[in-house]
Amino acid sequence: MTSRNYEFPTQLGSTIPANEPHAVSVNLPKWKDNVDYEEGAERVFSKMQLGYPRFFIHPTIQKLAKRLLEKFGSQDELNLLLPSGNAARRCRAFMQRYYGAEKKLTVNDIRIAEFEISPTSTTSEMQNVPIFIVLFPSDAFKFAKTFWQHTGDIISSRMAEYALRILDENAEIEMKAGSNGSPEQLHFAPKPKSRSHRHYSRKGPEVPATPDVETPDHEHLTYVEERYGRNLNLKFADKAKVALRRRIAGVMTESEQTMKVEDLEESLSVLDEQKKRQGERGVIGLSESDVFLFPCGMSAIFSAHRFAMGALDATRKSICYGFPYTDTLKILQKFGPGCIFYGLGEEKDIDDIQARLEGGERFLALFCECPSNPLLKTPNLRRLRTLADKYDILIIIDETIGNFSNIAVLDISDIVVSSLTKVFSGDSNVMGGSLVLNPNRKHYQExxxxMSTEYEDFLWCEDAIFLERNSRTFRERCHQINVNAEILCDFLKNHPQVDDVFYPKYVCKENYEAFKCPSGGYGGLFSVVLKSEKAAIAFYDALEIAKGPSLGTNFTLASPYAILAHYTELDWALEFGVARHLIRVSVGLEGGERLLNIFGTALDAIE
Structure with missing residues (x-):
């Protein structure tokens, strides 16, 4: 795949990618911007067009929430929109546990309203959109937002945009028909003195909040989407999901890879053929029916834990092995009976796990990342598998960082989860997640x-279409990114201003290579620690690339990871090797020589 030179935004708060209405990242170009973001500074929040969707609720979702609150809410209430009644009830239970105990809430203090947004016109081709609304006292918003962030069971900004379009078209039809009804009859047109929803920010109501952002009109949004040739008729969304499941399972045939999604054949015989082949994941018996789609990667992780508890034993704690992405640990700690945390992820930790098991302790599952984020450590999976088989523990691996074009870990796992938002998509304009069951493991059938009764497909149809389109070049992009990242890491590793580089080629290499695919590489993510925080700030500020949250983008993206992910617990993170001034870099498709020049210039700025 040819290298590319991407334009990146330079203004604080701009979307990454630039001018993308459903962007996944936001530009925080200076070190202080990231610190002030965590501090809730008005100078940052007043300029943010968007943010990472689990941390910053999209303005289009805010707009829909405001209109529905005016219909269903009462004085001093706020609301959260969720994709199903079950998700809404889980949110209510979470809020009652963590907020209700303090406030002694009654069952009526947190209410759930179900509403279906339907087109008025009988000739409309738009489909109905069910919305589930959790309503609660305004001071409980931070608990609702925590549920949204941790679980990832969120609604899509495209779904909100679609729902608003129905409401606006319905209102226009009624107005043309001469309706003189109330704002409610006009489908929730905003009241003149509507309450501000400035609470939809990273920090919640206790900090200066997000401004009311003007959302682009529908014609502009449609133009931007169609400008890049991404639109596909929504009636083919189910076929796009079929293509996604096959691609993720690694069972897509060569002819299917070049076929239009609407022409994909679905039948029991197709599934039987898939199960007979070893496929790209190297697991016989695997088919697309073992792949489950989610609105984001964290939803897949949350669901893996929930399904394991429901199917096997909800009383057993789990193990979190290695320093994980922050919300994975929070899920295991806050939902269910808790977990044992081994943040270093070293052999001595496996020794301790073994001692606990030999002493009679039992666990539900062991969660780990391969490799980990942001220290790029790969666990000794063979030793962990041996213990898991002997003592009946599930192994659940997050393969997002390594991804299945580089590493083959399904065979040693019970469940593999991944964020499709990252390199699988690459375009940073859509969220998604996946969960894959290993059909050859003991508890597969349970x-x-x-899951046949508990799984709900929350992936919005338009997001599935974008994910399918974006992921067609997944393997080719991964190969180029591998090459670029290795060149860049080799350069940084030997630079006098660099204290350490965390990258699978240098960290736990033997463990990583035990599962590295023959054509795979070391991935596109690495972390770099400069000689001092002062040096890190100078380097970061001088980097002429996109800078913001997320990873796995087609363009190179950097962030001061510890500041963004662990700002309130920096000393705790340091105990596990995550330095305050660690910078995480996700390498893109730009040419290797260009990246060397960019990073070399930034290192020169330290002097």
């Missing part, structure tokens, strides 16, 4: 049977 998990599959439980």
């Amino acid at each position: 998990l599959k049977d439980y």
Whole structure:
């Protein structure tokens, strides 16, 4: 795949990619911007067009929430929109546990309203959109937002945009028909003195909040989407999901890869053929029916834990092995009976796990990342698998960082989860997640049977279409990114201003290479620690690339990871090797020589 030179935004708060209405990242170009973001500074929040969707609720979702609150809410209430009644009830239970105990809430203090947004016109081709609304006292918003962030069971900004379009078209039809009704009859047109929803920010109501952002009109949004040739008729969304499941399972045939999604054949015989092949993941018996789609990667992780508890044993704690992405640990700690945390992820930790098991302790599952984020450590999976088989523990691996074009870990796992938002998509304009069951493991059938009734497909149809389009070049992009990242890391590793580089080629290399695919590489993510925080700030500020949250983008993206992910617990993170001034870099498709020049210039700025 040819290298590319991407234009990146330079203004604080601009979307990454620039001018993308459903962007996944936001530009925080200076070190102080990231610190002030965490501090809730008005100078940052007043300029933010968007943010990472689990941390910063999209302005289009805010707009829809405001209109529905005016219909269903009462004085001093706020609301959160969720994709199903079950998700809404889980949110209510979470809020009652963490907020209700303090406030002694009654069952009526947190209410759930179900509403279906339907087109008025009988000739409309738009489909109905069910919305589930959790309503609660305004001072409980931070608990609702925590549920949204941790679980990832969120609604899509495209879904909100679609729902608003129906409401606006319905209102226009009624107005043309001469309706003189109230704002409610006009489908929730905003009241003149509507309450501000400045609470939809990273920090919640206790900090200066996000401004009311003007959302682009529907014609502009449609123009931007169609400008890049991404639109596809929504009636083919189910076929796009079929293509996604096959691609993720690694069972897509060569002819299917070049076929239009609407022409994909679905039948039991197709599934049987898939199960007979070893496929790209190297697991015989695997088919697209073992792949489950989610609105984001964190939703897949949350669901893996929930399904494991429901299908097997909800009383057993789990193990979190290695320093994980922040919300994975929070899920295991806050939902269910808790977990044992081994943040270093070293052999001595496995020794301790073994001692606990030999002493009679039992666990539900062991969660780990391969490799980990942001220290790029790969666990000794063979040793962990041996213990898991002997003591009946599930192994659940997050393969987002390594991804299945580089590493083959499904065979040693019970469940593999991944964020499709990252390199699988690459374009940073859509969220998604996946969960894959290993059909050859002991508890496969129990998990599959439980999921047959408990799994809900929250992936919005338009997002599935974008994910399918974006992921067609997944393997080619991964190869180029691998090459670029290795060149860049080799350069940084030997630079006098650099204290350490965390990258699978240098960290736990033997463990990583035990599962590295023959054509795979070391991935596109690495972390770099400069000689001092002062040096890190100078380097970061001088980097002429996109700078913001997320990873796995087609363009190179950097962030001061510890500041963004662990700002309130920096000393704790340092105990596990995550330095305050660590910078995480996700390498893109730009040419290797260009990246060397960019990073070399930034290192020169330290002097």
